[in-house]
Amino acid sequence: MPPGNPASNPFISSPTYLMACQQLRNVARAIQLDSGVAERLMLPKRSQIVSVPVRMEDGRTEVFVGYRVQHSLTSGPSKGGLRYAKNVDLGEVAALAMWMSWKCGIMNLPYGGAKGGIAVDPAELRGGEKERLTRRFTDEIQNIIGPRVDVMAPDMGTDEQTMAWIYDTYSMKVGYACPEIVTGKPVELGGCVGRKEATGRGVVYCISEAFDELNIKSEGATAVVQGFGNVGSVTCDELVKIGTKVVAIGDRYGSIRNDRGINIARLNEYVSRNERKTIVGFPEAEAIPDAELLITPCTVLVPAAMERVITAENAGKLKCRVLAEGANGPTDPEADAILANTDVFVIPDILCNAGGVTVSYFEWVQDLAQFMWDEEEVNAQLKKLMLGAFKRVRDEAKGRKIGNRLAALSLGVQKVAREKNKRGLYP
Numbered sequence: 001m002p003p004g005n006p007a008s009n010p011f012i013s014s015p016t017y018l019m020a021c022q023q024l025r026n027v028a029r030a031i032q033l034d035s036g037v038a039e040r041l042m043l044p045k046r047s048q049i050v051s052v053p054v055r056m057e058d059g060r061t062e063v064f065v066g067y068r069v070q071h072s073l074t075s076g077p078s079k080g081g082l083r084y085a086k087n088v089d090l091g092e093v094a095a096l097a098m099w100m101s102w103k104c105g106i107m108n109l110p111y112g113g114a115k116g117g118i119a120v121d122p123a124e125l126r127g128g129e130k131e132r133l134t135r136r137f138t139d140e141i142q143n144i145i146g147p148r149v150d151v152m153a154p155d156m157g158t159d160e161q162t163m164a165w166i167y168d169t170y171s172m173k174v175g176y177a178c179p180e181i182v183t184g185k186p187v188e189l190g191g192c193v194g195r196k197e198a199t200g201r202g203v204v205y206c207i208s209e210a211f212d213e214l215n216i217k218s219e220g221a222t223a224v225v226q227g228f229g230n231v232g233s234v235t236c237d238e239l240v241k242i243g244t245k246v247v248a249i250g251d252r253y254g255s256i257r258n259d260r261g262i263n264i265a266r267l268n269e270y271v272s273r274n275e276r277k278t279i280v281g282f283p284e285a286e287a288i289p290d291a292e293l294l295i296t297p298c299t300v301l302v303p304a305a306m307e308r309v310i311t312a313e314n315a316g317k318l319k320c321r322v323l324a325e326g327a328n329g330p331t332d333p334e335a336d337a338i339l340a341n342t343d344v345f346v347i348p349d350i351l352c353n354a355g356g357v358t359v360s361y362f363e364w365v366q367d368l369a370q371f372m373w374d375e376e377e378v379n380a381q382l383k384k385l386m387l388g389a390f391k392r393v394r395d396e397a398k399g400r401k402i403g404n405r406l407a408a409l410s411l412g413v414q415k416v417a418r419e420k421n422k423r424g425l426y427p
Ligand SMILES: NC(=O)C1=CN([C@@H]2O[C@H](COP(=O)(O)OP(=O)(O)OC[C@H]3O[C@@H](n4cnc5c(N)ncnc54)[C@H](O)[C@@H]3O)[C@@H](O)[C@H]2O)C=CC1
Pocket: 154, 155, 156, 157, 158, 199, 226, 227, 228, 229, 230, 231, 232, 250, 251, 252, 253, 304, 305, 306, 307, 326, 327, 328, 353, 354, 356, 357
């Protein structure tokens, strides 16, 4: 159970929060973390819930609920994406914020974890509604954000344009251009070249490392990818570059398969041209039931959409050699226990998808210094940091004879706990 009286823990109704707490408890036991520190890390430092009234295109006012959760401020400003999704709630955002802390920990970034969310389906927003929603949310949380306090970035349902609106709204408040308030902005506004591609690129750096270790040739390997948004589509592009065939893809509207390999360039074109921005109906692949997607035989399976899609129900049926977690929290602890008894090589989320926050860090540093790097430098630094983290996780896993998830979480949690201990308990 998470700490405190269940009746007074506002996060507890979320299964994703309970999952993050269970992971933390497992790690705490494995690394013999002081129970006081573990309890402290289970509860975020600060959470804000705001109501966000928005004038809709038909003249009505609709009120949305928005969240920003800052899990830890120990290691620097808090950092993490902003998610627009219909069912997002406080507990889910708290879990995602906690995972950001461990992710920044294993990457050695000078940040604590944070995450935000608004309970809205972005596909249902019309005209200027998304802009008005974003600007009003920024207004409502401006007392707890700042370039040295909490820096947002894109996540599910948000993008570069969303970040541009936040940048503009915040800058108008403070009275000067403040690009360092968000990362993942358009490059013209002080965004970092390569940030948009960074998460998917990092996923494929990790996959290549895993292939090397397992003696798998990337040419001739096959992949299945769930999600064809920012992370999923770039992962597909990068897989094609290393010669790996993507044989099945799913999104929120459906799933498709072509065992000869899906032509990703033509799929990207198809998606950009249809109104729902979906892969469904792509003429060069056949439709398959969603339930079949994750159990389609492949060398590498990349869940790149949402949490808790690999569970006790389907974990034993996976037919992949490598599970590369592009999404946050796609595998629940019961599934983890099942996978531990198979030969599936897991690249855990907090390592696998850390490329995004890593290049966000580069962007923040560039904005603070008002000095821009070129794409070659960004990609070289990203690769260096990703490979370094991959090696640290594998060394920890091999050294302690534990799985990659426990190894990654141990490194992330230990880093945060060490810094907390060094700073001391106040008062
Ligand atoms: N954008 C980023 O830089 C980072 C994102 N992530 C994580 O990656 C995941 C995806 O994020 P983005 O690509 O940014 O989001 P996105 O909004 O660009 O794309 C999400 C994709 O998932 C699909 N999807 C949604 N619900 C689905 C369902 N029920 N079944 C199958 N597919 C579904 C959507 O149709 C879309 O293709 C999330 O877990 C996010 O937290 C992690 C690190 C960084």
